[in-house]
Amino acid sequence: MTRVICDISVSVDGFVTGPNDTRSNPFGDGADCLHDWLSVSATDEDRAVLAASVEEIGAVVMGRKSFDKNEGDGGWGDLGPFGAVPCFVVTHRVPQDQYPAVFSFVTDGVAGAIEAARAAAVAKSVQLHGASVMQQAMPLRLVDELRLHVVPVLLGSGTRLFGALDGAVELERTKVVVTPAATHLTFRVLAPSDGVGGG
């Protein structure tokens, strides 16, 4: 079954960018280190983690800010496969400019985008790109898995990965990979009926 996965690098204090993230400064101030495990600090284990994730991406869902920040010459162009799979952009307004056919603009919210992405991903996974769509999808219980690449830094400000919830969401840790540059933690999001109770 197609899983909906949030796979993202995050500081120990829960930020996925530093402050002042823009198209020309996509990771925000002081936060380039969040991605060192992908590049300058990458070990074979880090590369295996990345390769496994990239390999299974069948479609991407992202918010409009991520699209505006990354489309074209921005950061995501570096990640190759992200540009080669269908990408559904959650937006209030379809842009007038022409974009490559890989992009679809979805105006009925994150649930519709995820539904379309599931269909497009076929047997692969749907990757939620950026914090915004995850924050929208989690309260709707539309996220199946979190893959957090926890980087040993406190950023203290920027874009938070997690948003508010009406109640607790139980997780099950399914994998831990420890490398010098990151602690790679995978969690399955449990359905309310799977929960073991809040103690």
Next chain:
Amino acid sequence: MTRVICDISVSVDGFVTGPNDTRSNPFGDGADCLHDWLSVSATDEDRAVLAASVEEIGAVVMGRKSFDKNEGDGGWGDLGPFGAVPCFVVTHRVPQDQYPAVFSFVTDGVAGAIEAARAAAVAKSVQLHGASVMQQAMPLRLVDELRLHVVPVLLGSGTRLFGALDGAVELERTKVVVTPAATHLTFRVLAPSDGVGGG
């Protein structure tokens, strides 16, 4: 040398209590599970993690809210050793009630409380109890170590462990212990001069 340690259970989204934490509901709504690794879900490895931490506590620093919430019949009474070491409470106003002699009330801020606690701890460590004093101490570079017991749950609201910072604080992960109930991560806080740079 006496280390200043923040040793605390935290949800994957960075909360140390759920909402509505009070003296009668010390962990807040839905957050009792944060401490299951200490009790119902404890394995021998969890117990060893706890024992090692408790054994080295030479003094405690806590905020006034933690004190008001926990003193006497509250949660911390269960943790035995916490009541047997000098405890410095950061407060604006010294309470008029009589408290056991183990408690000292410090009105000149977290730095003074940590200084007094360091002296009292002798060769052991200073334990920062609760998020508030850690949030005050971290920007002053008065925290040496974070020991995070990451529990597989998203709480979505409550008391956040980490606060705002003026700039990034580099960490070095020094230990990982993986148990079914928690991922125990220890980080050394690097001095600015130790930093490997932000990428």
